[in-house]
Amino acid sequence: MRKGIWQEFDGYQDIAEEIKVSRKLGGTASAAVIAAEEYIRQLHPERLELYVSDIIEETPSTKTLRLVSKDNYLPPFLAGQYIALFLEIGGIRTSRPYSISSQPNQVGYYDITIRRVENGLVSNYLLDEVKRGDALISSGPAGNFYFNPLIHKKTTVCIAGGSGITPFMSMIRQIVECGLDRTVYLFYGSKTADDTIFGDEITRLAERFENIHYIPVIEEPAEEYDGACGFITRQVLREVLENIEDKSFFICGPQGLYDFCLPQVQDLGVPRRKIKQEMYGAPPNIQEYPGWPADIHPEDAFSVSVRNGKPIKARAGETLLSALEKNEIRLPSLCRSGECSMCRVKILSGKVYQPAGVPVRKSDRQFGYVHSCMAFPISDLEVLI
Numbered sequence: 202m203r204k205g206i207w208q209e210f211d212g213y214q215d216i217a218e219e220i221k222v223s224r225k226l227g228g229t230a231s232a233a234v235i236a237a238e239e240y241i242r243q244l245h246p247e248r249l250e251l252y253v254s255d256i257i258e259e260t261p262s263t264k265t266l267r268l269v270s271k272d273n274y275l276p277p278f279l280a281g282q283y284i285a286l287f288l289e290i291g292g293i294r295t296s297r298p299y300s301i302s303s304q305p306n307q308v309g310y311y312d313i314t315i316r317r318v319e320n321g322l323v324s325n326y327l328l329d330e331v332k333r334g335d336a337l338i339s340s341g342p343a344g345n346f347y348f349n350p351l352i353h354k355k356t357t358v359c360i361a362g363g364s365g366i367t368p369f370m371s372m373i374r375q376i377v378e379c380g381l382d383r384t385v386y387l388f389y390g391s392k393t394a395d396d397t398i399f400g401d402e403i404t405r406l407a408e409r410f411e412n413i414h415y416i417p418v419i420e421e422p423a424e425e426y427d428g429a430c431g432f433i434t435r436q437v438l439r440e441v442l443e444n445i446e447d448k449s450f451f452i453c454g455p456q457g458l459y460d461f462c463l464p465q466v467q468d469l470g471v472p473r474r475k476i477k478q479e480m481y482g483a484p485p486n487i488q489e490y491p492g493w494p495a496d497i498h499p500e501d502a503f504s505v506s507v508r509n510g511k512p513i514k515a516r517a518g519e520t521l522l523s524a525l526e527k528n529e530i531r532l533p534s535l536c537r538s539g540e541c542s543m544c545r546v547k548i549l550s551g552k553v554y555q556p557a558g559v560p561v562r563k564s565d566r567q568f569g570y571v572h573s574c575m576a577f578p579i580s581d582l583e584v585l586i
Contacts, residue, residue, distance in 0.1 A: 243274070243276060244276050244277070244341075245276065245341050246276060246341045247340070247341070248287075248338055248339070248340065248341075249270065249275070249276075249284070249338070249339045249340070249341060250270070250271040250272070250336065250338060251268040251269065251270060251271065251311070251336070251337045251338070251339055252268070252269060252271060252334060252335060252336045252337065253266050253267065253268060253331060253332070253333050253334060253335045253337065254267050254268070254269045254310060254333065255267040255333060256331075256332075256333060257312075259314060259398050259399065260316075260395065260396045260397070260398055261395070261396065262316055262317045262396055263314060263315065263316045263317070263364070263396075263398050264314070264315055264327075264328055265302065265312050265313065265314045265315075266312070266313050266314075266315065266327065266331065267303075267310050267311075267312050268310060268311045268312070268313065268337065268339070269309065269310045271336070274308075275308045275309070275310070275311060276308075276341050276342060277305060277308060277342070278301055278305050278311075278342030279305060279342070279347040279348075280301075280304065280305050280347060280348065280368070280371040280372040280374075280375045281300070281344065281346040281347035281348065281368040281369075281371060281372060281479075282300070282301060282342040282343060282344040282346070282347060282368075283298045283299055283300045283301060283342070283343060283344045283346075283368075283536075284298070284299060284301060284311060284313065284339040284340055284341070284342055284343070285297065285298045285299075285339060285340040285343070285534070285535045285536070285537075286298075286299065286313075286323075286327075286337055286338070286339050287338045287339065287340070288323060288326065288337075288338075290322055290323065290326045291322075292529075293322070293526055293527055293529075294526060294529070294531050295322070295323065295523075295526045296340075296534050296535070296537065297323045297324075297537065298343075298344075298482075298535065298536050298537055298538070299313035299314070299315065299367070300313070300314075300344075300346075300367040300368040300371070300453075300479075301313060301342065301367075301368075301371055302314045302367040302368075302370045302371050302399075303371060303374065304371055304374035304375040304378055304379075305371065305375055306375060306378065306379055313367075314364060314366075314367045314370070314398060314399075315327050315328060315364070316363060316364040316398065340535055343535055343536070343541065344479075344536070344540075345540070346368055346451070346453065346477065346479040346480075347368075347372075348372060348383070348449075353449040353477075354447055354448050354449040355382060355383050355384060355447075356383070356384040356385075356386070356447055356448045356449070357372075357383065357384070357385050357386070357448065357449050357450075357451055358386045358388070358438075358442065358445075358448050358449070358450045358451070359372070359385055359386065359387045359388070359451045359452075359453075360388045360390075360433055360450070360451070360452040360453075360454070360458070360462055360466070361387065361388070361389045361390070361452075361453055361454055361458075362389070362390040362391070362433075362453075362454030362455055362457070362458035362462075363390075363391070363398075363454055363455055363458075364398065364454075365452075365453035365454030365455070365458065365479070365481065366389055366397075366398050366399055366453075367398075367453075368453055368479060369385075369387055369451070369453065370398075370399050370402075370403075372385065373385055373387070373403065373406060373413060376410075376412070376413070377406055377409075377410050377413065383412065384412040384413075384414075385412065385413055385414065386414045386416065386441060386442065386448075387403065387413075387414065387415050387416065388416045388418060388433050388437065388438065388441075389403075389415070389416070389417050389418065390418045390420065390432060390433050390454070390458065390462075391417065391418070391419055391420065392419075392420045392421055393419065393420075393421050393422075393423075394417070394419050394422065394423060394426055397417055397419075400417060403415045414441070416428075416429060416437070416441055417429065418430065418431065418432065418433050418437060420432065432461060432462075433458075433461075433462050433465065434465050435465040435466070435468045435469055438465065438466070438469060439469070442469075445469050445470060445471055449475070449477065450466055450471055450475065450476045450477065451476075451477045451478075451479075452466070452476060452477070452478050452479070453478075453479040453481065454481065455481060456481065456484045456485075459478065459481075463476065463478075480536055480538030480539065480540045481538060482537055482538050483520050483537070483538075483574060483575055484556060486499075487499065487518060487554070487556065487577050488517075488518065490556050490557075491557065492554070492557070493554060494554070494579055497517050497554075497579050498517065498518075499516065499517050499518025500516060500517070500518060501516065501517045502514045502515065502516055502517075503515055503516075503517065503551075503578045503579070503580060503581050503582065504581045504582070505521070505524060505525075505578060505581070505582045505583075505584060506581075506582065506583045506584070507525075507530060507583075507584055507585075507586060508549065508583065508584070508585050508586075510530070513525070513528040513530070515578045515582075516578075517554075517577055517578055517579055518577070519577070520573065520574055520575065520576060520577060521546070521553060521571075521573040521574075521576045521577070521578055521582075521584070522534060522537070522544050522573040522574040522576075524578070525573065530586070532544045532546070532573060532586060534573075534574060536574070537574040538574065538575065539555075539559040539560060539561070539572040539574060539575035540560060542562070542565070542572060544572060544573045544574050545565060545570045545571065545572055545573065546570065546571060546573050546576075546584045546585065546586050547568065547569050547570050547584065547585040548569050548570075548571055548582065548583075548584055549569070549582075549583040549584060549585055550581075550582065550583040551578070551580045551581050551582035551583060552578075552579050552580045552582075553571055553576040553577055553578055553579060553582065554576070554577045554579050555571060555572075555575055555576050555577070556575065559572060559575045
């Protein structure tokens with residue numbers, strides 16, 4: 202029998218022997234251990250059975266699904282975290298993460314707010330097909346995009362674009378409903394004023410609470426609009442912020458927002474390491490990124506051979522994970538942004554392109570593993586799942 206690669210790690214045999222002895226001499230688990238395991242399972246369930254109790258129209262392109270638990274229990278979460286929905290659409294099993302937009306101090310429901318994505322398989326399904334009473338399966342809450350009082354300042358500058366407003370909405374709702382001693386400056390970029398998600402609610406909150414500051418920045422304003430226009434530039438930030446020393450910076454939105462706004466914030470003198478950035482999925486126009494091979498077109502197709510399986514075809518412009526899912530090869534996945542590492546596969550031969558910034562572990566790089574949700578085939582491949 203072929204050895205697993207983990208059996209070649211230093212110290213493996215010693216650990217295996219310890220486990221063997223422990224199993225032989227350890228006896229049955231105590232009641233306290235069993236109780237602890239059950240408590241942990243409730244806090245971090247692998248799957249949740251939910252159903253849609255309400256659908257709220259937010260903008261012409263956006264709806265909020267209010268999700269309640271089938272067994273009347275929802276695990277707690279931190280404002281800014283997400284859940285992943287596991288779906289089967291047109292014979293394709295897939296998943297998508299959605300930030301929870303409701304505030305965490307109530308556990309009767311989770312709100313997830315979905316904006317339509319052009320040709321979006323999942324967004325179009327959720328917006329057009331899902332009805333009240335429909336059942337959905339999700340992960341438990343996950344993610345690292347949340348306020349940490351040990352490392353973040355009490356004054357937070359939040360920069361959002363599109364549906365990137367959702368984690369900030371959860372944070373703002375928690376601050377005002379729980380009377381937290383925190384201040385938020387929210388800069389929200391949107392193409393038009395009528396498509397600003399939660400715009401009216403945040404405006405009302407900013408009028409009522411002096412620690413909530415709302416600065417919408419509209420790319421294509423109407424004639425009567427008198428607020429900030431264009432993009433969220435360092436000049437727009439400077440006009441509102443008196444200083445940066447006592448503030449933490451959070452940013453969430455589509456890839457274009459990061460590409461433009463991160464340099465603007467850094468030009469204010471904020472070090473890159475002090476800007477908290479949410480992972481936001483694979484870029485839609487991957488061929489425009491630095492390092493993309495000039496001779497590869499997004500529609501070029503390559504053969505992907507899964508060891509001991511039939512080869513499939515994958516386009517260069519789609520992620521390896523999406524190609525596998527379309528061919529009924531199912532991998533565990535959660536964030537779909539290269540962060541959780543659940544969808545990692547080993548590249549046995551061939552090449553993939555990964556955009557800069559994907560947090561691949563040093564050991565994964567050493568042994569040829571990639572996050573399939575952020576890996577794009579640029580040659581024929583053989584992979585090990």
